[in-house]
Amino acid sequence: MDVSDFLRGSVPAAVHSAGVDLVDLRRWELAVARTRGQLLRRVFDASEREAAERAADGTWTPERILGHAFGVKEGVVKALGGLPPGARLCDIRVAIAADRPEPSGRQVQLHGEPARWAARHRVELTAGTRDLGDDMAMAWVVAHPAATTETAR
Numbered sequence: 001m002d003v004s005d006f007l008r009g010s011v012p013a014a015v016h017s018a019g020v021d022l023v024d025l026r027r028w029e030l031a032v033a034r035t036r037g038q039l040l041r042r043v044f045d046a047s048e049r050e051a052a053e054r055a056a057d058g059t060w061t062p063e064r065i066l067g068h069a070f071g072v073k074e075g076v077v078k079a080l081g082g083l084p085p086g087a088r089l090c091d092i093r094v095a096i097a098a099d100r101p102e103p104s105g106r107q108v109q110l111h112g113e114p115a116r117w118a119a120r121h122r123v124e125l126t127a128g129t130r131d132l133g134d135d136m137a138m139a140w141v142v143a144h145p146a147a148t149t150e151t152a153r
Contacts, residue, residue, distance in 0.1 A: 016123045016143040019078025021071040025135040028067040043070060043089045051096035068129040069094040071139030072106055075127060079143045080117055087113035094127070108141070122146050 032039050040049055044066060052062040052069070073092045077083050091114050095107035108125045110118050118124070123143040130138045 014145050016121060016145065017079045017081065018143065019075035019080075019141045021074035021078065021139045022132075023067050023071040023074075023137045023139065025064055025067045025137055028070065029061075029063045032063050032066075040066060043073065045090050045093060048093060048096060051098065054098045055096050065096060068131075068137050068139065069096060069106075071129055071137055072108065072127045072141060075139045075141035076108060076110075076114065076125060079125065079141045080114060084113035084117055091115070118143070118146075 040063075044052075048066070048069065049062070052065040055065055056062045072094045073089050076092045077089075083089070091110065091112040093109040093111065095109070106127045106129060108127045110125070121143070122145060124146045125141055125143055127139065127141040129140075132138055
């Protein structure tokens with residue numbers, strides 16, 4: 001399967017900007033272990049960490065789930081053209097479903113400076129992740145025009 005197969009139907013027709021990130025999950029898990037979880041506390045808020053704990057199963061560890069979510073956050077930073085001054089990665093919240101640790105589509109909520117950037121540019125974000133095998137993951141984010149009452153009709 002190539003990238004276009006799993007993006008088909010997920011990417012909006014009009015695109016303002018986009019970001020893609022590859023995550024080496026082995027290196028991510030080593031970084032989490034080396035920092036004794038401090039990295040997770042700096043990048044993810046408590047609700048994201050708790051959701052990853054609930055979603056973990058025999059195959060997906062909380063660290064692996066959060067590795068995918070980290071890729072989405074990095075993709076958001078790229079779609080924004082960089083992290084706005086005063087912003088932190090915790091201002092980007094990635095939804096983690098308890099029943100599907102690796103859904104193709106992920107909800108992203110922006111807070112603080114990233115939310116103000118999205119409002120100024122009148123965009124919403126669509127994101128997703130994909131496990132590529134060999135402990136690699138790909139995350140993608142597309143900023144697209146926000147749906148309004150007129151465009152939603």
